[in-house]
Amino acid sequence: MSSAGAKGLRLCKRYITTHNSAGKSIYADSPAQVYNYNPGFGGMARSYSVGSVPAVLTADADVEAYRSDDAVTSYKRRDIVLPQPGSNLVVVDLEPGASSQMHQTVSIDYSICVIGEIDHELDGGEVVRLYPGDHVIQRGTMHRWTNASKDKPARFVACSLPCEPFDVGGKMLKEVHLPREKKAKL
Template sequence: MAPLNSNPTIPGLRPCKRYITTHDSTGKSVYHSTSPELISKKSGLTRSYSVASVPAVLENEVDIEAYKAGTGAASHRAPGIVPPSPGAYLVVVDLAPGQSSLMHRTVSIDYSICVIGQIDHKLDGGETVRLYPGDHIVQRGTMHQWSNPTDKPARFVACAVPCKPFDIAGEQLKEQHLSNDKKPKAKL
């Protein structure tokens, strides 16, 4: 199978290649022969794969067909950065030199791994950690911002899994995106 490439929006980053494994009619492990192109949903964010439920249903390649579909919770075209419960998304996020996301939170637990460059992960409480390739964040519904503090491009890969809403300082956890002036912004 030819690898699928994301269309990099950030100069200096090579396209990601995604390979999907499956089984042939004899039960031997093989690479899947057909898959859709990676679709860039937002500037620098590409959904590499998704499943509609966890545990995922892999029998008869139900997951692959759902991902290839034009509609549905597991579709490569589904809106949002967190899947509806009980699904999971795998995303690749590219950050240009000096680029930052908005401060935001999602109703999810995200496992994010820096794979290229340096990335700052800032919390609304003021704390920041710098991630280097191999460093990772377990993001648990907290308000956060991603930024690339360098003059070179950066990339992280994340798996987003919905979580049950819970109370934070007396308020129910909800998806929130702040504009640059720290006022709530409409949901993605």
């Protein structure tokens, strides 16, 4: 684990709000984001996570779980998708030219390009190039992320929510992570 993202990108700041004893909104103390760094790819940091939707915010239970070292919603964990019924917000940094492996999760993901140009590739071969502000709504999608630049880092932010498994081409949706060099078979 590291406190650094992809070289050349400033670390994200994350602000969590709560309430003081008078009921006024305030910023809570937050641990530094932990980037799980993979050389040649980049890194991912969990910005926030809750164990249920709707979230239980009573007595800052969600904040305390996020700050903990071992809760399923801990800021130190690297899960992309939480078990139902939670949600996850992650920041993903891509080094120049880096690609993820082709992967699929049992989730609906809202992914937004915020820095750089990122190619979003589907297992059927279709590719769209995302520019800052462009976003993809993924629904149990087999996909790969690639930084389109060979000399500048890129970043996207994603919110993942678990979904019910459903039939995809005669098979029930399940989490899959293919080796980096291979593409999914249609």
